[in-house]
Amino acid sequence: MDVKQFYDAIGGNYQRALETMMNDEFVKRMLLKFLNSSSYSDLLEAFRNKDIKAIFNVTHMLKGVAGNLSLTPLQLEAAAVCEIARNAFEYTAELDIKTENLISVYELINSNLKQLC
Amino acid sequence: MDKIREREVQSKRTLLIADDDVISGDILSSFFEKEFNILRAYSGKETLKTLSTHLDIIDLVLLDIYMPDGDGFTILKARQENKEIKKLPFIVITGEADIERDCFYLGVNDFIRKPFSNPEIIVARVKRMIELYEDRSIIKEVKTDKLTNLYSIEFFKKFCIQFDEAKPDISKDMVSINITRFRLLNELYGKNYSDEVLKNIAKFLEHFVDKVKGFASHTSGGDFLVYCTHQDDYQSFVNDLLNHLESSSVHLHIGICPNVDPLLDKDLVIGRAHNVANSIQGDSTIYAIYDSKVEEKVFFEEELINSFKNSLKNREFKVFYQPKYNIQGDKNRLSSAEALIRWVHPKHGMISPGVFIPLFEENGFIQQLDAYVFEEVARQQAEWKEKFGIYLPVSVNVSRVDIHNPNLEKEILEAVDKVHVPHDKYYLEITESAYSQDKQEVISLVTSLKEKGFLIEIDDFGSGYSSLNVISELPFDVLKIDMVFMKKIDEHPMNRDIVKMILALCKKIGATSVAEGVETVEHYKFLKECGCDVIQGYYFSKPLPENEFTALMEREYQNGR
Structure with missing residues (x-):
């Protein structure tokens, strides 16, 4: 799978990714760095612990990096969870469901990232 | 060397990217890598540490707000309290519109939105911010003069x-x-x-x-x-x-x-x-x-200064000679001459030395002019020797500014020795006021020139405040009574007594006395009676150009004088 195919598979914005990062090689390097980062495990841990603050912190970072990598579905989901967590006084069902959805989207992206050659 | 001048010699600017989001930081770095050095910090604590250790080289900070271990607001507050960090521009990197107001209150200069778009514009904004800050620093630095603390x-x-x-x-x-x-x-x-x-x-x-x-x-x-x-x-x-x-x-x-x-x-x-x-x-x-007349005078003087070099090259400076006559004995005898510079300006005609000498003394041109006169006079003496078989002694004026010229003696020697004029036929006139201002230098110069055989004339004697000191401390051969005394001789009997006293003093110490500015027969008779050796002035002749003086010499020598 090449970079364009990856973006097509995950519903991301390949064109925008190229405008920001200039070439496939750099895009790929950043995507693989993202794959190897601790964001996913941090999100899982925050979800497991039902830690609102941790969820906020992870999703806040996630929406930024996903946005810069033009991983549009992940960006949108992370942004949604971030807003709920920002204003939450307690751990709600909505937060729970949204975070679970976010994790699913993240897993899909990761599985496609692993296919990047 | 201060930071601004350091910047001029550095080949690249330096950015500090403070963001715990490693990947976004990498992407941001990639925009600037070609033209900037990049420092990275991944927490608030690390950002403060990097600022303290690398402050001298950082040109701008790109700051994320949400960071662990001290967020962006902590950094911005620390910046407000530190005047060195405050000199740096800060741009906040954020995806949050609602923090902008708080950031502005904390002195943030600009924002870069996440997700990033238009890398070229981001780079241009950063560069422009750095330029603006540098201009501000330069202005601060040049507001006052460092030595005096007065305004630039x-x-x-x-x-x-x-x-x-x-x-x-x-x-x-x-x-x-x-x-x-x-x-x-x-x-x-x-x-x-x-x-x-x-x-x-x-x-x-x-x-x-x-x-x-x-x-x-x-x-x-x-x-x-x-x-x-x-x-x-x-x-x-x-x-x-x-x-x-x-x-x-x-x-x-x-x-x-x-x-x-x-x-x-x-x-x-x-x-x-x-x-x-x-x-x-x-x-x-x-x-x-x-007043406007003063301004006209200044513009005229500027014109003279600007035309000096060409006039010197074109020999528009002419040496005139005023004859001096020995009046003791039965017949008045042409004994020497004083060289006086005149300027035949191509546009303004004859310009009096009273106009251009002070100008050239001020801007240093006098040294070149005097060197020119030294050569001209020696050359002329050699020509007269060729024509008349004798060296007529000539006095040349040494400007009070020339006293400080370390090459003065060398210039005089070169001018005179080039054409083999005997040193004792070349008189050097030094004003009493030059002695008053720079006593040691004058004594040293005069002593050295006398040792080499030159004759020394003290010009304008009586005009300064050190007349008696001059007589006791300066080795000289001729005393020229200040022209002002001659003008005032008829005003008060005391002035005549003063002249008599100076003449008697000359006799006593074996110096030749010269009275200049002699214009009337009454003055001539008075001076002759009092034993003055030589007189110079319009009574005998005004200063003459070279050809007219040569004609005068011809007449004098034909008449056996």
Whole structure:
């Protein structure tokens, strides 16, 4: 799978990714760095612990990096969870469901990232 | 070397990217990598540490707000309290619109939105921010002069305009205060001394403008400007300033433009004040008030200075010779001549040395002119020797500024020896006032020249304050009585007695006496009776150009004189 195919598979914005990062090689390097980062495990841990603050912190970072990598579905989901967590006084069902959805989207992206050659 | 000059020699600027999001930081870095050095920090604590250790090289900080271990707001608050970090521009990287207000209150300069778009624009904004900050720093640095703490000329002019706008009903004066021959003062006494003089003047001017309301600037070298509320009289200002300086080696020339028209361009007004000051440079007057005639004089003098080099090359400077006659004995006898420079200017015709000598003494051209005269006179003496078989002694004037010329003796020797004129036929006239100003240098120079066989004439004897010291300390051969005495001989009997006394003194010490400025037969008779050896003046002849003097010599030698 090449970079364009990856973006097509995950519903991301390949064109925008190229405008920001200039070439496939750099895009790929950043995507693989993202794959190897601790964001996913941090999100899982925050979800497991039902830690609102941790969820906020992870999703806040996630929406930024996903946005810069033009991983549009992940960006949108992370942004949604971030807003709920920002204003939450307690751990709600909505937060729970949204975070679970976010994790699913993240897993899909990761599985496609692993296919990047 | 300060930071601004360091920047000029550094090949790349340095950015600090402070963001715990490693990947976004990598992407941001990639925009700048070609043109910038990049430092990274991943937490608030690390950002503060990097700022403290690398402050001198960082040009701009790109700051994420949400970071662990001290967020962006912590950094911004620390920046507010640290004047060194405050000198750096900060751009916040954020995807959150609602923090912008808080960031602005904390002094943030700009924002870069996440997700990033348009890398070129991001780079351009960063560069522009760095430029703006550097311009601000340069302006701060040049607001005041480091030595004197007075305003730089650019800020001075701005404040003058603001002063006019704030107080339109108050008349104001522009005053130009200049140290005469500042360059020479520096060379003679050293930079430390001249810096102290500058600081002293600045202190006085600061106090003055505080008192009368105004602004002061140290513009350059030995020059200052003051723009202040109108003063009716500047005599007490001048007296107080001179008293404050307490130094006889510092001379000032001050020009005043009173009641400045606020609509006039400040550069024009400053130029006028400066021109007025320059018009009296070298005079005994210390200050002068602007009028349009003064300005005409200054423009004329500038024209003379600009035409000096060409005139020297084209030999438009002519040496005239005024004959001196020995009046003791039965017949008056042509004994020597004084060389006097005249300028036949291509545009202005004959220009008196009284006009151009002070100018050239001020700007240093006098040395070239004197060197030219030394050569011309020696050449002429050699020609007369060829024609008449004798060397007629000629006196050449050594300017008081030339006394400080380390090559003076060499120039004289070269001029004279080139054409084999005997040293004892080449008289060097040194004024009494030159001795008064630079005693040791004059004694040293004169002693050395006498040892080499030159004859020394003390010119304008009686005009200075050191006449008796001159006689006891300076080795000389001829004493020339100041022309002023001759003019005043008829005014008061005492003046005649003084002349008699000087002549008697010359006889006593074995010096030849010369009276110059002799115009009437009565004066001639008086001087002859009192035993004066030689007289020079219109009684015998005005100064003559070379060809006319040669004709005079022919007549004299034909008549057996």
